[in-house]
Amino acid sequence: MVRNTARREELATLATDYALDHGLIGLSLRPLAAAVGTSDRMLLYHFAGKDDLVATVLRISNDRSVEVVRALPRSRNVRTAVLDLWRASTSEESDRCHRVYVEAAALGLLGREPYVSVVREANERWVEALADHLVAAGCTQARAGRAVALLDAAFMGLQLNLPLDPDESHRKRAVSDLAEAIAAIAGG
Structure with missing residues (x-):
């Protein structure tokens, strides 16, 4: 039985913070429970099992x-929207969430x-947020799906390379080129 309580929500938030710091791969209930100030038995009291806890953590992270x-102000145009989305996606908080997402996606x-x-659920919500931002910046709804497919794939590749490629100038050029490509798709 899953408990829908304030304590469950508190534990879910604390567990998410823990997972963002330590990752999902190799996640063990005892160290997690100790870090969030409870026992593994109490975690299992509030969650249907480790899978339920992990699913909850992934949803909160996403x-x-x-x-x-969604908190980004409206961008001037589609090209600027891509640059704004890149900055948002690589912010410290987003970067931590994306690392947990990559681990979950690999599994x-x-x-x-x-x-x-x-x-799958996370992808749908993420892509919808990207599309909404591009549409608000001037991309037609009809072209938003195509633009977001390229944007999301490129962002994922660039983010996976962040720790591997110390040359930020390559990344800046790639993001600028991506912004031009997305603007071309959006406009015509």
């Missing part, structure tokens, strides 16, 4: 990254639940 995008590729379902 909500945080989507909130960063989801192996067919493991709850990762498959939660990552």
Whole structure:
């Protein structure tokens, strides 16, 4: 039985913070419980199991990254929107959320639940937020899907390379080129 209580919400938030600091791979309930000030038995009291806890953590993490995008002011145009979205996506909070997402996506590729379902759900919400921002900046709704498919794939690749490529000038040029490509898709 899953408990829908204020304590569950508090534990979920604390567990999310823990996962953002330590990652999902190798997540163990005892160290997590100790870090959030409870026992593994109490975690299992409030969550249906480790999978329920992990799914909740992933949803909260994704909500945080989507909130960063939704909080952006309207961009002047589509090109600027891409640059604004990149800055938002690489902010410290978003970067932490994206790292947890990548771990979950990797586990989801192996067919493991709850990762498959939660990552699919997270993708839908993330892509919707990106599309809404591009449309607000002038991209037509009809072209938003195509623009977001390229934007999301490029952002993921660039973010995966962040720790591997110390040359920021390459990344800046790639993001600028991406902004030009998305603006071309959006406009014509």
